[in-house]
Amino acid sequence: NAGVTQTPKFQVLKTGQSMTLQCAQDMNHEYMSWYRQDPGMGLRLIHYSVGAGITDQGEVPNGYNVSRSTTEDFPLRLLSAAPSQTSVYFCASSTTPRRGAPLHFGNGTRLTVT
Amino acid sequence: GDSVTQMEGPVTLSEEAFLTINCTYTATGYPSLFWYVQYPGEGLQLLLKATKADDKGSNKGFEATYRKETTSFHLEKGSVQVSDSAVYFCALSDFTGNQFYFGTGTSLTVIP
Numbered sequence: 001n002a003g004v005t006q007t008p009k010f011q012v013l014k015t016g017q018s019m020t021l022q023c024a025q026d027m028n029h030e031y032m033s034w035y036r037q038d039p040g041m042g043l044r045l046i047h048y049s050v051g052a053g054i055t056d057q058g059e060v061p062n063g064y065n066v067s068r069s070t071t072e073d074f075p076l077r078l079l080s081a082a083p084s085q086t087s088v089y090f091c092a093s094s095t096t097p098r099r100g101a102p103l104h105f106g107n108g109t110r111l112t113v114t
Numbered sequence: 115g116d117s118v119t120q121m122e123g124p125v126t127l128s129e130e131a132f133l134t135i136n137c138t139y140t141a142t143g144y145p146s147l148f149w150y151v152q153y154p155g156e157g158l159q160l161l162l163k164a165t166k167a168d169d170k171g172s173n174k175g176f177e178a179t180y181r182k183e184t185t186s187f188h189l190e191k192g193s194v195q196v197s198d199s200a201v202y203f204c205a206l207s208d209f210t211g212n213q214f215y216f217g218t219g220t221s222l223t224v225i226p
Contacts, residue, residue, distance in 0.1 A: 031211075031212070033214070040218055042216040042217050043203070043205075043214075043216040044216075045213060045215075056212070058213060059213075059215075100207075102148060102160040103160070104160075106157050107155070108157055
């Protein structure tokens with residue numbers, strides 16, 4: 001059981017470039033989400049989805065787009081990368097969005113924007 | 115809005131010492147509370163959780179009790195091991211279950 005798989009593990013971009021961070025889960029989880037982890041700031045929610053075709057913004061959505069065409073996949077798009085988006089990005093999934101359901105995390109993508 | 119405040123680190127303890135990592139929260143309604151652990155180069159893993167007031171979550175010798183009156187969820191372990199060295203995050207999910215809020219993390223190093 002692979003769980004939550006994120007690709008790539010590492011990425012370097014130049015300012016203004018675009019890219020997509022991939023996230024896939026094989027646990028049939030309805031809920032998926034993206035976080036960024038920055039030193040001294042913990043994890044902050046970027047976007048989340050409660051099912052295929054449904055997405056919503058989290059705490060820090062600016063500069064990021066998401067879509068959810070299947071239950072398994074939840075890609076995160078950076079349309080025009082900025083140095084402020086240098087961070088470690090985590091995808092996480094959960095069973096139906098109810099109280100107490102924990103998150104299952106991928107191993108992260110470390111992104112550097114120069 | 116909802117938030118989590120967590121004890122600053124880093125924390126260094128000798129093996130078999132007692133561990134406490136403080137966590138307090140602010141939330142609307144009745145959140146669920148979690149402790150996650152992160153080992154180097156990996157994602158976060160659930161350590162324990164509590165979904166209502168006075169619940170005690172426990173796992174691998176770690177415990178935390180959901181205290182509504184003090185809005186706290188402090189993590190404790192009676193005797194830490196070198197293998198417990200990691201970063202620990204306190205978190206809450208809001209009353210919908212859709213948004214999670216994390217503390218800043220506490221780095222723990224246990225020395226033999």
